[in-house]
Amino acid sequence: MGHSATSGGFFMNADRREALKAGGAWTLLTLVAAAGWLRPGDATAAEAWNKAAFETHSMDETMKALGGGTPAQSTDIVFFSTPDIAENGAVVPIGVTSKVPKTESIAILIEKNPNMLAAMFDIPPGTEPSLSTRIKMGQTSNVYALVKADGKYYVTSKEIKVTLGGCGG
């Protein structure tokens, strides 16, 4: 039994509870780093990393860390090459295309991961608002594709069932 270094659970619930207990700290960080969302083409800001946004546990917290309001549901954001059922939670392919005009950024969020935000991409003009990557998922969860376009936020979601999660061992 027990988790070995190579097969162990990287999303264990005990850790999540500890993280939640540590609470309060990220409220301040959230405010401090609220301006961290990068602007396309701003090369000098390219090395910035929005720590607060990567430590959130809900859509509301994430939006606060990104300095945005509640995102509008959009059917102009679509997942492609993204499974309904992932056999291996350690490698889940996720592709997102945004047809929202003036898309500036695309972010991928996993609701039930220890921290919700997995990745965000800035899309300068000339780059297609469509990309794919691979994400880790600890368990079956809703996955959100969050798009910033013309200063506003839009979102769509889908559930991915994970049959062998990070704790599968």
Added chain:
Amino acid sequence: MADPMKIRANLTGDSTEVKVLMSHEMETGQRKDGQGKPIPAWFIQNVKVMHNDKVVLTAQWGPAVAKNPFLSFKFKGGAKGDKVRITWTDNHNDTRTDETTIG
């Protein structure tokens, strides 16, 4: 020093498709080793993709990006022979840059 990235950049019509496979543990910080000690987080935080001197994509990643990260996207304006250069930086401030030629 981390292993080199594998980068492909192929021109189809007027758009260049970039596919990259990076070599990185992407350790989440959530796992414990055999003795029950937490394994510290170690993951790529920033990625920047340049076409010649122009930024065509930047990314911020958390530890939930899978081990040996894969990324694919397309941009317009590339020509055969142009350079595509990709840089990543991790939370240990280790960094690696690799480039390829659009084919």
